[in-house]
Amino acid sequence: MKEILEIKQKKKNIREKIWKILEEKNVAIFPGAWGRIPNFKGAEKCIKFLKNIPEWEKAKFIKSNPDSPQKHLREFALKEGKIVYMATPKLKELKCFIKIDPQKIKNISFASTIKGAFLLGEKVSPEEIERIDLIIAGSVAVNLNGKRIGKGGGYSDLEYAIGRHFGFIKENTKIITTVHELQIVEDDIPFLPYDIPVDYIITPSNFYKINSNIKKPQGILWEFLDEQKIENIPILKEIKKFHKI
Numbered sequence: 204m205k206e207i208l209e210i211k212q213k214k215k216n217i218r219e220k221i222w223k224i225l226e227e228k229n230v231a232i233f234p235g236a237w238g239r240i241p242n243f244k245g246a247e248k249c250i251k252f253l254k255n256i257p258e259w260e261k262a263k264f265i266k267s268n269p270d271s272p273q274k275h276l277r278e279f280a281l282k283e284g285k286i287v288y289m290a291t292p293k294l295k296e297l298k299c300f301i302k303i304d305p306q307k308i309k310n311i312s313f314a315s316t317i318k319g320a321f322l323l324g325e326k327v328s329p330e331e332i333e334r335i336d337l338i339i340a341g342s343v344a345v346n347l348n349g350k351r352i353g354k355g356g357g358y359s360d361l362e363y364a365i366g367r368h369f370g371f372i373k374e375n376t377k378i379i380t381t382v383h384e385l386q387i388v389e390d391d392i393p394f395l396p397y398d399i400p401v402d403y404i405i406t407p408s409n410f411y412k413i414n415s416n417i418k419k420p421q422g423i424l425w426e427f428l429d430e431q432k433i434e435n436i437p438i439l440k441e442i443k444k445f446h447k448i
Contacts, residue, residue: 210393214352221344221386230383240270240341240354243383245407247275252410256403258377262336269317270341278315281305288332289320290362297437298326329369338378349400349415350392363399364423377402397424
């Protein structure tokens, strides 16, 4: 337990260091850096590197985080006819994902925003999700070993774990993150068994394919979840009850 707390503190320190740098360098844009996946200048330029990712070309179904800097990737995916799935805030509903089908939506630009997705998309349960071809994840910090740090809630990792549990995410499902160059750190980011690594890092000016031997989590690691977390997330309660965990 002490070791886990130390790892979480180290992550917190890196997270706050990056938020501070982005603000000081005037790189963060609305809605700001602190406490979130930071939006950054040039985020829209990241889409030009998607052509370097073979999985993107083939992808029909994409899972994405809902944060502002990845809005451009979601919009590009929808314009290419791909279906995008996003999680509901903090997974607070049993139908904890939103399906955005471009065939059913006229205003794709609006649908790719957080507000638009929840107004125009369709709530679905994990059992209804098609096999995901590619994942877009937001990050506060990453390194070139593929380790990432989110904003601290652990929901990206949980969404991935739920996907592995229900089978719509597999071990070989690649993960992309888009960040500003200042968010790439040299630090050896501490990692816990439930953390998800990334396979591709895109910045406004660079593309990185990560060759890492970091194993992705195989499913839900219950030993790292406290009762309060499970109680607050209906789908976890349902899984636990069904499997008598």
